[in-house]
Amino acid sequence: MSGDAAADLLSLERLVVVEKFGSADYDVLQPEVILSFHGLCLARADDEWFMGELDADGSLICWASYGSDLAEAIRGL
Template sequence: MADERLPAGWTLEEIRDVSGDREAVALTTDRVVTGSWQDERLRPEIVLGFHGLCLVKAVGDDDWYMGSLNDDGSVLCWSAYGDLREALRGL
């Protein structure tokens, strides 16, 4: 789909290699994303799925947010990483 994006300079194969998840996928950004530390929603620019976990990059934000992918497709994030490689290794 047109709204499934990968981080600049990364391929899906590289994301899978660093994360260790051979089934990692880019997901659509058409979903509700919130942080456990705030009531505000994040506006996702990129969403990467790793079974029940996600990494989300919000529009206008350099951090990567880790969270859980809920049955309804929404994401509840609980931590942030300043670097994608570090976030992938934290899965």
């Protein structure tokens, strides 16, 4: 759906967090799947897709939920 031929399924063996709005803190996510494409990642946790990018240490830092529909989350790129 992303149109990225290099899209990939990533290992869940990494820290995945989402930023808390208006705070320097993060919430830890327990994703069921992590997709990587176009230099960004989508992680599915709690029936929502969270957008983010990989940090240098391999952890995934997400900035927001893009909803429960994968196609809509991809269009949000």
